[in-house]
Amino acid sequence: MSFEVAKKAIDYILDNENDSNFATESVIWDFIGGEPFLEIDLIEQITNYIKSELYRRNHHWFNSYRLNFTTNGINYDNPKVQQYIKDNYTHIGITITIDGTKRKHDLNRVYKNSSRGSYDDVVKNIPLYLSQFPGASTKVTISSEDIPYIKESVLHLFSLGINEVNINCVFEDVWKDGDELLFENQLIELADEIIDNKLYEGNVCSFYNENIGKPLSTTTSDQNWCGAGMMLSIDAQGNFYPCTRFAGYSLRNKKPIIIGNIRDGINNNLLRPFLSLTRSSQSTDECINCDYAYGCAWCQGENYDAADTPTIYQRATAICKMHKARVRANNYYWNKLYRKLELEGAEKPAEKSFDINC
């Protein structure tokens, strides 16, 4: 993206302060790549422009904004990155995506034109990262090949001092026969380790959530899961998307859904389907009436990409068996934990509820 495109996008957003699409108390400016810290000079230029414009316009987002980054962590100790963090510290949020143990991480994260994994270059930056952002979390994504490494990876991340591990299965149809059993076993073994070693004190793994796996009523719980349509996404050419998953480079089978651009603005009619989505209007009866519905997530982009017709109103259900396996392991976790605490006469730990984010 050129600075000119970024500037026009920012101008469009700030010019339309009173538009319902931007009538929020606060804003998150989310820099995603590829790898955002490869472009730290551009990001600094964009950030300075945002700050100066918010001030110049006396915009209500002034001092009510976040700068978010999801990074692979390799350049985290780069002096320019460090200076940027220092300059924007009170507004910044950074997630380093370290996937777990070296063999798990290096399964998917290798250097271009090389088989060398990036684990060693990332893990060396974790102490610096945690010293600057104590309590930072990481996000782990699980595909079929990753299943055997789930337990060791979560435990490894805990041991690195990352106490919050947000983890979810990919929504794409990658799952093989029997994956659900391997997955369930991994989560049960992980549950044993967490509970037997009291790792639940001070650590959280988002796989375990006491609320998931229950039926949902369409009258009281009919909201959409995904936030597509509520997070304007802008590509390098200045096109707008309801989420980056609807850009051409993210789609396998379907045409991109472009809802506007920096010159013409947003076509609100193209946003209406996204903002009108409900659970019931995109689900089959099987999903609506599922006994395990609570916590079963979806990605609107994958729904669209996998749908029989070009619609966002068809839930992709490849994740179904994995969700049910998670629910079974989750039930095991809470039953075992509560029984243990009961026998020990201890109090129930304060629950921290996590949902899957895409």
Next chain:
Amino acid sequence: MLKYLVIQLADDAASYCHYENVSKGVQFISVENLKTAIRFGMVENLNIQFIYPKRALPDGYAEIIETIDHTKIIPCAAPNSKSADIVVCNSIEEIEGYNFDKEQIVILRIYRSEVNELPRIYDLLKGKCARLNVVLRDVEKFSEGDFEDYKSLLAQLGNKVTTSLIEGGNAQLNLLTDRLVLNTMNNCNAGDEVVAIMPNGKFYPCAGFYYDNPNEDFGDLMRGVQIKKRQLFKLSYAPICRHCDAYHCRRCAWLNRKTTLEVNTPSHEQCVVAHLERNESGRILSSIREACEYEPETTIPEIDYLDPFEKRKEW
């Protein structure tokens, strides 16, 4: 459940709805496909509507058509338009120059720049036809200023309709009188209750989908109707419409897809236009009930929005 089968007799058959017939083709449906389509309608117990072109049909077609009870939709410029159950006019000039039968239903397709003519046309047709259906050909292009103009226009029309109904008349005007008798949605329902068979022998939700892309068919006369994601054509899967009480709205799946890319989601412009009509119907209903007894137990409550989408957080 399918209830209606629309049989388009030729590629250049009249558009009687929002879509434009953009086909350059002149193909008639084959005799074999015509017979098979009629048989399909019979065995599926469907109401059949034939859509005619301006041109005369080839020899033998009329006899085949008469083998089944049906509705004829014919452009007013066609040589056989006097036999139409529904006559289609594509301009003010066409409607002005035509002598309708009192039993005929008239479809008038006009642009938003022409709506100011409607009060005059309403007077012109009063007592001369069974019903006037107005189709706005460019509803998706209405601006905020157009909405204001349309509201004023509907008020003028509403006064005429109110007077007529109080005097015991029965002049039906889809924009304003349909809602007076409706307590549930009464939409086009293409893709759910209605399916069209086109001259190529393939099924589509309506002709508009065929003209957009003939390769996106919903089956053919050999395979039968195969509607993909059929639930999305149903009201229960339309997140905005299922909360709406502009019951007379066409809820046009083709226009929905054109403007929002989804067949189940209407554009802002469609919703506002339908609600301006709905609100004027409410005013007519109140006036009639003040003046005389009005039997239908219709209710049209006052509301503070013109687009139900704005109320989505309350659903």
